[in-house]
Amino acid sequence: MKRRAAMIGLGHQAVEDHLPGLAGSGKADLVAVCDSDPDVLRAQQQAHRVPGFTDVRQMLDEVKPDFAIVAVPHHVGRQVVQECAAQGVHMLKEKPFATSPEEARGLAEICKLGQIELMVTLQRRFNxxxxxxxxxxxxxxxxxxxxxxxxxxxxxxxxxxxxxxxxxxxxxxxxxxxxxxxxxxxxxxxxxxxxxxxxxxxxxxxxxxxxxxxxxxxxxxxxxxxxxxxxxxxxxxxxxxxxxxxxxxxxxxxxxxxxxxxxxxxxxxxxRPHAPASAATAQIDMGGLWEIPSGTVEDSESILEAVYRETAEETGLTISEITGYIGHFDYQNSRGGTTRQFNFSATVEKTEPVILTEHDAHQWALPTELPEVSDAVRNLIAS
Structure with missing residues (x-):
């Protein structure tokens, strides 16, 4: 099922980046647009054939999107984050995250209390x-x-x-x-x-x-x-x-x-001259996805040795035993080729502390209660 997305703020970044990114997305549909300028709003409302609003709260009340892409002037960001968090709407927010360290701490607390995720749009990480x-x-x-x-x-x-x-x-x-x-x-x-x-x-x-x-x-x-x-x-x-x-x-x-x-x-x-357009879509489709810790097998090691090493490097956890091979899947790598990921089940000596070096957060999840993961990971674990 596709996620329902609202676009808040219809300036240059929204028109040139986020709206085309949504149009190319296979996992989200644009369901509403919002801007304080009625003329700007009308043009995008007609172009995308979705409801338009000049008031954020009204849009959230009536449309109830799953997430919102927020591209507003820096000083307006806090107000929009508060409105979305109050209604449990996740956000993909244009940089900066905040205008000061004090505001950053306040926004983090708002998101925590609202139990929502806020991702800053750093498109180059998906390019x-x-x-x-x-x-x-x-x-x-x-x-x-x-x-x-x-x-x-x-x-x-x-x-x-x-x-x-x-x-x-x-x-x-x-x-x-x-x-x-x-x-x-x-x-x-x-x-x-x-x-x-x-x-x-x-x-x-x-x-x-x-x-x-x-x-x-x-x-x-x-x-x-x-x-x-x-x-x-x-x-x-x-x-x-x-x-x-x-x-x-x-x-x-x-x-x-x-x-x-x-x-x-x-x-x-x-x-890749057209990579920015694909990056806009990738951050919508892939942003916030959870994944299995993984890495590259070095020339001097076996694949099982790589499992032990990569797990320790990425999570700080020590594997006590690799208990089985659970399958593989292929994905397109950053050079446009195909990479095959082999996946294994394992037990670890201790489940805490988890020390992350390449990810923003971690969670332990039951196979029947997975967070948002790629279809490949979901199918792998389900099988």
């Missing part, structure tokens, strides 16, 4: 270009230098609510920099040292205080360091992340990733 980068980083030796840049030019970098720190929570760092910083957290974890310099000086006579340009320097205890350049004023439009290692480097740009030799020649390249 095959960005997921394949992980494998390429393993081939460049020891990484020691990071050079990131996300810049573009807009004539008024402080226009509207985005120029007001009180409403936006910040400027280019919390807005466009959010994606680049998340990639670093995904690939390398939290840095040990951070220094940031930023300014709102591109238009000296303009009245805005949210930074239009920033330089962030970061360092890890493993002798890995680097910098990020972020700007709403600097042309040309550039989005890239260059990681240099002892045996080569990886250059990630929008729509392509290259592994480079030490002399800069291309060793291998993956290009």
């Amino acid at each position: 095959p270009i960005h997921t394949s980068t992980i494998g390429l980083l393993d081939q460049i030796g020891t990484p020691f230098l990071i050079d990131g840049q996300y810049t573009f030019h807009t004539d008024d970098p402080g226009a509207g609510w985005r120029g007001d720190v009180r409403q936006a929570g910040g400027g280019c760092i919390i807005d466009m920099g959010y994606h680049l910083i998340d990639l670093l957290l995904w690939y390398f974890g939290l840095p040990d040292r951070i220094i940031a310099e930023f300014s709102a000086a591109a238009l000296p006579d303009a009245d805005y205080d949210a930074e239009d340009t920033a330089v962030v320097q970061l360092g890890y205890g493993s002798d890995l360091y680097g910098s990020l350049l972020l700007s709403r004023w600097m042309a040309p439009k550039t989005e890239r992340l260059h990681v240099v290692g002892t045996r080569g480097s990886v250059l990630l740009t929008k729509g392509a990733v290259q592994r480079l030799n030490l002399d800069g020649t291309v060793a291998e390249e993956l290009s």
Whole structure:
């Protein structure tokens, strides 16, 4: 059964990303749209042939969606989260999660009390270009230098609510920099040292205080360091992340990733110019799904040795005995090929504590009471 989705906020991100993502989804249907602008609302209501609302609470009362995609100005986010949580509606929310640490803690508590899940839309985590980068980083030796840049030019970098720190929570760092910083957290974890310099000086006579340009320097205890350049004023439009290692480097740009030799020649390249569209659908269909801990078999180990190692690495649990083989399924990997996952049943020495390194949460579940998992996992366990 498909989930019923409502779209709250009909700006550029909704029209260019989330609504097309819903249209391509095999697991969700758009059932309502909501926006405070009647003209904008009318256009999307007619285009998608669904009910339209200017009031979030009224839409939730009348339509009762399973989840909502929230793409509203930063300062409106808390109100929408409160409304959805009060009615038990899960959310896929545009970044940022919150405009301050205090608001973040408050929103987390609201979601906990409402027993709902809130996922932040970090589309790059569902983009095959960005997921394949992980494998390429393993081939460049020891990484020691990071050079990131996300810049573009807009004539008024402080226009509207985005120029007001009180409403936006910040400027280019919390807005466009959010994606680049998340990639670093995904690939390398939290840095040990951070220094940031930023300014709102591109238009000296303009009245805005949210930074239009920033330089962030970061360092890890493993002798890995680097910098990020972020700007709403600097042309040309550039989005890239260059990681240099002892045996080569990886250059990630929008729509392509290259592994480079030490002399800069291309060793291998993956290009997916239309990947952003598929990523929008993937985060709807796959976001929030639970999965079985898994990993890759190393060259020097057997598949059973990999089961012991991956379980320990991903969960902190120690397997006492592998009790059986329960089957396999195939799925499309980040490079567009097919990967086969072999699955085993096992007992562990202790069920707690669970220490996660690659997932956001865990739960023990009975085969008859599974949370939301892929069809492949559900069929495997049911058999």
